[in-house]
Amino acid sequence: MAKNTTDTATSADPYETLGVKKTATQAEIKKAYRKLVRTSHPDINPDDPGAEARFVKVSAAYDLLKDPETRARFDAGEIDASGQEKPQRQYYRDYADAQRSSRDSAGFDGSGFEGMDPQDIFAEMFRQRGGGGGQQTHGFSARGRDLGYTLEVPFLDAARGGSAHITLPGEGQIDLKIPVGLRDGQTLRLRGKGGEGLGGGPRGDAQVKIHVKPHPLFRREDDTILLTLPITLAEAVLGAKVTVPTIHGDVALSIPKGSSSGKVLRLRGRGVERKGKAGDQLVELRIVLPKTIDDKLAACIEDWAKTNSDDPRAAMLKGVPR
Incomplete structure (x- = not known):
């Protein structure tokens, strides 16, 4: 079901969710x-009932901030924390203001609309078109406005x-x-499915912004698929051949x-395919x-430790003043 962008509630601040400052670099955000994925992935934390909710929240925040363009739009207040467009000014007033600016710059002085509110100009035009004023307004038409919607799409789709199916008004x-x-945040355009045109003008378009639902297993960076794979101690020590989802x-x-x-x-070629070339999957x-x-x-x-002196922290601590 599509959602109109003006009806969607704002989510939590993505910077707060990831625990970074608004001045953080892309590398710091990643x-x-x-780090948060490792502590919130439901497969890695099966005994934590809140892990899945945290994982979904963290993934949504990262999806918004990982793209510099989308991040810039959020910082500028053009979209909210869920990636949805914030309400724009009313179309008719915008159009009327543009008409007034055009009229004033051209020295227009005989329309009969001087001093009227911009919204009243349109009301007067339609009244005249319907014969109420005895004078017809010829040649006036305008393209209908574009309407914005959001649509959630499953990760694999x-x-x-x-x-997908989308329901649009009318x-x-x-x-x-x-x-x-x-990709998450991309917009699909449905031509001629927007607002009605004025005076015989063409209809506007429906612009459907895509929100990709997080997947419980996979994450995506560009065309690369990321997967955290749990393995047993025996598999890590002895090596093994295991089945991995892609x-x-x-x-x-x-x-x-x-x-x-x-x-x-x-896993080469197991990522997202675009323009005839497939990305990889990193496990x-x-x-x-x-x-x-x-x-x-x-x-x-215990027996193994008695005869083994490996210290995995030795290189880390070397040279650190104490």
């Missing part, structure tokens, strides 16, 4: 987002292409084609022996320990 339900690789279906992925959390593996590994550490596992780790 870093904050990735935006990435792979598809179709038009009923219309089929809308979703092109492959559609936007095009499941594939097999080999996890190298001795993989650490944070290691990123690349970030995250080791998930079993919920219960039994005596056998604990004893095994």
